[in-house]
Amino acid sequence: MEKRKITSLDAEVSLLGFGLMRLPVIDNDKAKIDYPTAEKMLNMAFEGGINYFDTAYPYHEGKSEIFVGDVLSRRDRSGYYLASKMPTWETAKSEDEVKRIFDEQLKKCKTDYFDFYLAHSFDYDHFERFKRLHMYDFLKKKKEEGYIKRLGFSFHSDPDLLAQVVEGYEWEFAQIQLNYVDWDLLNARRFYEYLTAHKLPVIVMEPVRGGALASLNEKAAGILKTARPRDSLASWAIRFAASLPKVMTVLSGMSTPEQMEDNLKTFNPSFTPLSDDERKILDQAARAYNASGTIPCTGCRYCMDCPSGVDIPTVFRQYNHYQVSKKRDVFDNTYRYLPEREKAHHCISCGACVKLCPQGIDIPKFMKEIALFAGEK
Numbered sequence: 001m002e003k004r005k006i007t008s009l010d011a012e013v014s015l016l017g018f019g020l021m022r023l024p025v026i027d028n029d030k031a032k033i034d035y036p037t038a039e040k041m042l043n044m045a046f047e048g049g050i051n052y053f054d055t056a057y058p059y060h061e062g063k064s065e066i067f068v069g070d071v072l073s074r075r076d077r078s079g080y081y082l083a084s085k086m087p088t089w090e091t092a093k094s095e096d097e098v099k100r101i102f103d104e105q106l107k108k109c110k111t112d113y114f115d116f117y118l119a120h121s122f123d124y125d126h127f128e129r130f131k132r133l134h135m136y137d138f139l140k141k142k143k144e145e146g147y148i149k150r151l152g153f154s155f156h157s158d159p160d161l162l163a164q165v166v167e168g169y170e171w172e173f174a175q176i177q178l179n180y181v182d183w184d185l186l187n188a189r190r191f192y193e194y195l196t197a198h199k200l201p202v203i204v205m206e207p208v209r210g211g212a213l214a215s216l217n218e219k220a221a222g223i224l225k226t227a228r229p230r231d232s233l234a235s236w237a238i239r240f241a242a243s244l245p246k247v248m249t250v251l252s253g254m255s256t257p258e259q260m261e262d263n264l265k266t267f268n269p270s271f272t273p274l275s276d277d278e279r280k281i282l283d284q285a286a287r288a289y290n291a292s293g294t295i296p297c298t299g300c301r302y303c304m305d306c307p308s309g310v311d312i313p314t315v316f317r318q319y320n321h322y323q324v325s326k327k328r329d330v331f332d333n334t335y336r337y338l339p340e341r342e343k344a345h346h347c348i349s350c351g352a353c354v355k356l357c358p359q360g361i362d363i364p365k366f367m368k369e370i371a372l373f374a375g376e377k
Contacts, residue, residue, distance in 0.1 A: 001016065001048060001049025001264075001271075002014075002267060003049075003051075004201075004247070004249065006173075006201050006248055008172065008199070008201070009172060009201060009248075011081065011115070011150070013051065013052050013081060013248050013249045014049055014052055015242050015247075015250060015267060015271060016048075016049075016238070016249065016252060016264070016266075017052035017249040017250065017251045017252070018041075018042070018045045018050050018052070018053050018252065018254065019205065019251040019252055019253035020053060020054060020055040020059060020060075020067065020253075021054075021055075021056070021059045021060075021253040021300075023038045023064065024037040024038055024041070024255055025060070030061050030063075031061040031062075031063050032063075033060055033064070033067050035070075035071070037257065038067060038071070039071050041254060041256075041257055041260045042071060044257060044260045044261065044264065045264075046075070046079075046080075048264035048267070049267070051079065051080045051081055052080070052116075053068070053080055053081070053083065054083040054084075054116075054203075054251050055067075055068050055082075055084050055085075055109070056084055056085040056087075056120055057084070057085060057086070057087050057091070057101060057120070058087060058091070058302075062108075065084060065105055065108040065109050066108050068108070068109045068110075068111075069107075069108050069109045069110035070110075072109075073109065073111060080115075081115040082109065082114055082115050083114065083116035083117065083118065084105050084114050084117060084118075085119070085121075085154065086098065086101065086102065086139065087120050087121075088119055088121060088122065088126035088127070088129055088130045088135065089121070089125075089129070089356070090129075092129065092135070094133065095138070098135055102138075102142065106147065112147070113146060113148065114147065114149065115149045115150065116149070116150050116152065116173070116203075117139065117148040117152070118151075118153050118154050118175060119135060119136070119139065119152075120154055121155075121302070121358060122153055122154065122155045122156065122157060122161065122165055123161070124161055136169050139151055150173060152172055152173035152175060152203075153171060153175070154174075154175040154203075154205065155174060155176050155177075156177065156359075158187065159187060159190050159191070159194065162191060162195075163194070166194070166195070166198055166200070171200060172200070172201075173200055173201045173203060173248065174195050174200045174201075174203070175203040175205055175251075176188065176192065176195070176202060176204065176205070177204075177205050177206040177298075177358070178191070178192060178202070178204045178205075178206070178207065178244075178247075179204075179207050179209050179213060179237055179240065179241060180213070180282045180286050181213065181286050181289060181290065181296075182209070182296075183240075183286075185290070185296070192244060192247075196246045201246065201247075202244070202246055202247050203247075203248055203249055204241040204242075204244075204247055204249070205251050206298050207237050207238055207241040207242075207250050207251070207252060208238065208252065209237070209298055210297070210298030210299040211255075211299065213233060213234065213236075213237040214233050214234040214237070215233070215321075216285065216288075217289060217292040217323070217325075218324075218325075219292075220286075220288035220289040220292070221285075223284050223288060224236050224281065224282075227278065227281045234262060234263070235263075235266045236278075236282060236285070238250060238252065238263060239271075239273070239274050240279075240282060242267075243273035243274045292324055294320045294323045295316050295320055295323075295361060295366055296359050297313060297316040297317070297320070297359065297361060299313045299316075301313050302356045302358055303353035303356050303363065304353075306347075306352070306353060307348075307352055308341075308346045308347060308348050308350070309341040309342060309346060310342055310343070310344065310346050311339075311342035312353055312363060312367075314338065314342065315338070315344050315367070316366070316370075318335050318338070319366075319373070321334075331374075335374055343374070343376060344367045344368075344370040344374060344376065345367075345374075345376035347363075347364055347367035347371070349367075349368075350364075
């Protein structure tokens with residue numbers, strides 16, 4: 001697999017990275033990782049040349065880091081890069097809690113250090129807590145002590161805040177959401193160009209938009225399939241991100257061995273960047289996708305748990321499936337089996353989820369629309 005040598009980081013990172021956020025689970029329970037299948041995928045990743053593995057404190061309700069410690073730690077520690085993140089939201093309530101979380105992460109991952117470590121998910125509220133709890137000073141000290149090799153941040157906000165984050169502290173890399181739909185829609189182009197101008201290597205998250213770009217509406221899918229009939233829809237999205245020259249690695253939160261196999265196929269035996277003509281084709285597909293009326297939810301579940309019990313990501317996923325397929329009977333047959341309390345009409349518009357949504361979605365507004373669409377009172 002192609003590797004990007006980043007001189008400033010003294011690192012040579014595989015162009016495809018494995019995001020350990022959406023591992024296979026048992027009984028649809030995020031906390032119950034399917035270890036045999038997940039370990040199989042990990043072995044496939046190593047065999048395919050992946051050497052960057054990304055986890056975080058909240059992934060799989062805290063169990064992703066435990067999976068890392070149980071499985072990934074069996075391998076030669078010098079043979080891969082491990083990344084994790086410090087939560088910048090309410091989970092970190094005090095400076096003592098920041099220290100406790102970091103120590104817990106080292107123990108869970110069964111490691112003496114993190115190759116890459118990030119302040120997790122900056123928006124305005126999270127950045128204020130980051131400053132108030134002096135998180136940077138703590139993380140910088142951990143870097144000086146050798147527990148962190150490279151220090152960066154992940155970002156979910158607007159260009160003004162990005163400038164505050166970059167210019168206010170010394171960072172070595174940054175992680176942003178970037179895909180061919182959000183390139184213009186959610187400022188990904190501006191973020192990428194700004195970080196590049198400040199000589200910060202870029203790690204890409206959500207290149208397939210939480211799987212949404214692997215299941216496009218008929219018109220958008222037809223555009224891509226006509227151009228490259230043998231290629232998966234997901235491969236177009238992965239290639240878009242990986243074709244950018246200042247991208248260090250593209251994280252894919254793969255959930256099945258088939259997804260791992262498909263992504264590895266995109267990079268092995270060699271990676272082919274998008275041509276100018278293919279970029280135009282992707283632009284056409286993006287316009288067709290945006291016209292389908294889908295909600296830009298990536299299924300990250302940062303909005304959960306809802307105080308009223310609504311399963312926000314599942315409601316959005318089922319509604320988006322309808323917007324892509326336009327099959328009302330499929331929506332009705334799947335939505336009706338959603339537990340009663342988890343349905344859209346139980347939303348009380350408290351707004352707690354809006355503050356947590358990296359995409360800035362007006363969740364209560366869409367819940368009202370979906371409840372009306374579903375015929376709920």
